[in-house]
Amino acid sequence: MYGAHVTAVDAARTRLLKVFRPRTSPPSVAMVLRSVLWPLAIMSVFHRTYVLATNGYITDDFGPVYRAVINFKMGWDIYNENFNHVDPHYLYPPGGTLLLAPFGYLPVDASRYWFITFNTVAILLAAYFLVRLFKFSASSVALPALILGMFLTESVTSTLVYTNINGCILLGEVLFLMWLLDGRHSREWLAGAAVGLTLVVKPSLAPLLLLPLLNRQWRALATAFGVPLVFNVVAWPLxxxxxxxIERTVPYILSTRDYFNSSILGNGIYYGLPMWLILLLRVLFAALAIGSLVLLYRYYRTRDPLLWMVTSSGVLLTASYLVLSLGQGYYSMMLFPFVMSVVLPNSVIRNWPAWLAIYGFFTMDRFLMWHWPTTGRFLEYMKITYGWSLLLIVVFCVLYFRYLDAKSDGRLEQGIDPPWMTPAKERDSVGA
Structure with a gap:
């Protein structure tokens, strides 16, 4: 037994020292990138999860959740918040309270730390499934690059620091898209259940239900509506x-607030824009989104389902954040599947304006300035709104000009991708 233990220790020591020894052959570019990216990715996850999230910040999204689940456990009133102050409020329906009820059986600190842990694991699982969705292997450079990119964004950082449930919502979205694209009937049920569980808590992903509707995947719609219905029916008498x-919380949800709101309506009210201009901007960007969705549906739904679904999801969600009454910055993390589409040869975001837009809603850079406070506050408050707006403009322009070029060349029946682009069916090297 002792000899076996010594042998195992020697083997471990040999493997460790091998990392620092001169290589017997030149390393590949992928090997070098993995060696660089994995430590950076792991440390970014550690820092956001263990350091920043446990420290917390001025906003605490978990406090109202913990109060609600404790009240649910004790049989006390839950929906009695004072909406006259700007602190986070508990807005989840009874079904969401039931789903989160187990967190009420732990002390507050333990409950919060487990909540952070679950959301971190959910984000990491979402990264893994996204990589697999785009046909990369788990051992490729794509996984550490994606994890590092995710955890460097304001969206993921704020989700963990504020202790929000967006990480689990993201995982539900990725599973929804992955199972819809699978094509098997059994996976359609699972896709609907995945998004349905997110709808039990909040309706952030509700716009995505247009995708199975357009794709005639009725099973996904059945479970997407059925799961939140069952949870709320069970939770209602409890x-x-x-x-x-219904009487107090829903009217507040449907109202528009002028703080922590990056939608056109929220920022428009904050800056005192006339209502006709706010309405015009909302109609304009809704029209851009509809135009993009029509072109995507007509020319990509059957030719390239992956590009169609992830790009359409990005357009739907971005438009909902911008045009509806509430759009918060950390909602942008639901756009990771769309941003990942940059690896596809016919992606609509392979251009610098798209990444200027992505910088706007993902960056952690702060623009507050001591010398020019008015300018700094404007840039700080508007960077996310401008990012979402520019992204919708870019997507529509790329698709529309592709359409015009294909029409002038008389090749609309073959799609609107430029002739030099590799067709989706020939992408056998994407996961290499």
Whole structure:
């Protein structure tokens, strides 16, 4: 037994020292990149999760959740918040309270740390499934690059620091897209259940239900509506004041606030824009989104389902953040599947304006300036709104000019991709 232990220790020591010894052959570019990216990715996850998230910040999204699940456990009223102050409020329906109820059986610190852990694991799983969705292997450079990119964004950092549930929402979105694209009937049920679980908590991904509707994947729609219905039916009699959710909370959700709101309506009200201009801008960007969705549906749905689905998801979500009444910056993390489409040869975001837009809503850079406070506050508050706006403009322009070029060349029946682009069916080297 002792000899076997010594042998195992020697083997481990040999493997460790081998890392620092001169290589017997030149390393590949992929090997070098993995050696660089994995330590950076791991440390970024550690820093955001263990350091920043446990320190917390001025905003605490978990506090109202913990109060609600404790009240649910004790049989006390939940939907009795004072909406006159700007602190985070509990807005989840009774079904969401039931889903999160186990966190009420832990002390507050332990509950919060487990909540952070679950969301971190969910983000990492979403990264893994995204990499697989785009036909990369788990051992490729893509996985550490994606994880590093995710955890360097404001969206992921704020989600963990504020202790929000967006990480689990992202995982539900990725599973939804992955199982819809699988094509098997059994996976359609699972796709609907995945997005349905997110809808139990909040309706952030509700616009994505247009995708199975357009694709005639009725099974996904059945479970997407069925799962939140079942949770709320079960939770309704178990909640002390379910009627207050309809009478007090829903009107607040449907109202527009002028703080922590990057939508056109929210920023427009904050800066005092006339309502006709706000309405015009909302209609304009809704029209851009509709135009993009029509072109995507007509020319990519059957020719390139992956590009169609992830790009359409990005357009739908971006438009909802921009045009509807509430769009918060960390919602942008739901755009990771769309941003990942840059690896596809016919992606619509292989251009610098698209990445200027992505910088706007993903960056952690702060623009507050001591010498020019008005300018700094404007840039700080508007960078996300401008990023979403520019992204919708870019997607529409790329698709529209592709359409015009294909029409002038008389090749619309073959699609609108430029002739030099590799067709989707010939992409056998994407995962290399």
């Amino acid at each position: 909640t002390s004041d379910p009627g207050s959710f």
